[in-house]
Amino acid sequence: MKILFRVSLLFLVSALFGSCNQDGANTDEFAIARVYDQYLYPSELANLIPDNLSPEDSLSLAKKYINDWVRRNLKVIKAEKNLYGEDLKIDAEVRRFRNDLLIYKYEEKLIDQKLDTNVTETEIADYYDKYSREFLLNDHIVVADVMKIPLDAYSAAYKLKRLMQSDKNSDRKLLFDMAEEVDANYSFANENDWQEWTRIEETTGAKIQGDPEQFFKYNKFIDTRDSLYRYYIAVHDFRLKGDISPLELVRKKIRAIVLNKKRYKLLLEMENDLYQTASKQGDFEIY
Known part of the structure; x- marks a missing residue:
């Protein structure tokens, strides 16, 4: 049909x-x-x-x-x-483009067939250790719990503050329950949940006072407010701008770098093998 x-x-x-x-x-x-x-x-x-x-x-x-x-x-x-009169130049450009496209297509096919895309944790760690100075932070970062409480929740505010500062699992459960009761927004960080300090600063209005290192070192719990909300910030860990980034933040980037190096090595080996084989067989001559 x-x-x-x-x-x-x-x-x-x-x-x-x-x-x-x-x-x-x-x-x-x-x-x-x-x-x-x-x-x-x-x-x-x-x-x-x-x-x-x-x-x-x-x-x-x-x-x-x-x-x-x-x-x-x-x-x-x-x-x-x-x-x-410019036809020869255009034809040369077309031929060059065609040749580049053919090479690109062939290399992509070769990569699909032969490139080992597995990047081990050892490879990532080794690269990080060797080139750690390439991964300097552009901002202060922290591992922190953040809670946003309505300013009129007076009675709950003190209890929530005490519970946030506690390390007991039972208190953490009470903290979650009470936060729900007073309609508080919260985010609690795991060990490697790093975030830029500027994001917290924009959300809560909390400002670094004086030297950043001294500020984070001696202010593990920050209490600030605006016209509508109170903000609690519990800082568990920090790194300063210019410090080496934690591995967790650059793991994906390092994996891509290592994979790209494998790709380059594979293509270089292919090119060298092709050259050596053609040389032995007399497929080309340089006069």
């Missing part, structure tokens, strides 16, 4: 443009458009028209393609006339 539809469409397009066979054209088809000595045939439209379109939409799409084809070829011919 689809084949019959395509055939009908092609005849319709041919009829629409009323074209007849031209000199130098494909003897098996009637041309549907011409620009100087360039011809467009119905078969060139066959794979461009989706099967799920109505006849009207299909014809509209075909007409658009034909019009675009005419405009494009007119521009190409105009360019060829105006760039006469």
Whole structure:
């Protein structure tokens, strides 16, 4: 059914443009458009028209393609006339682009077939230890619990503060329950849940007073407020701007770096093997 539809469409397009066979054209088809000595045939439209379109939409799409084809070829011919004498340069650029594209496609296929994409924790740790100075922090970072409490929750505020400062598991359960009761928002960090201090600062209004290292060292619990909310911040760990980033924050980046190095090594080995084999077989000569 689809084949019959395509055939009908092609005849319709041919009829629409009323074209007849031209000199130098494909003897098996009637041309549907011409620009100087360039011809467009119905078969060139066959794979461009989706099967799920109505006849009207299909014809509209075909007409658009034909019009675009005419405009494009007119521009190409105009360019060829105006760039006469530069053809060799353009041809060289086209050949260079084609060669680069062929090499790229081949290398991507080789990588898909042979690249070991597994990056072990040992490889990540070794790279981190060797190049740790490449991963300096651009901001202070902290591992911190943050709670946002409505300012009118007076009676609960003191209890929540005490519970946040406690290390007991039982108190942590009470903390969660009480926070829900007073509609407090909270986020509690695991050991490696680092976040930029500026994000906490923007959310809570808490400001570093004096020297950053001394501030974080002696302010493990920060209590601040605005016109609507009270904010509690329990700082468990910190790193300063300019310090080496914790491994947890750069693990994905290091994995990508290690993988890219493996990729480069594989391609270099392929290139060297190709060169050595061709040299032994006399496939090239350097005069």
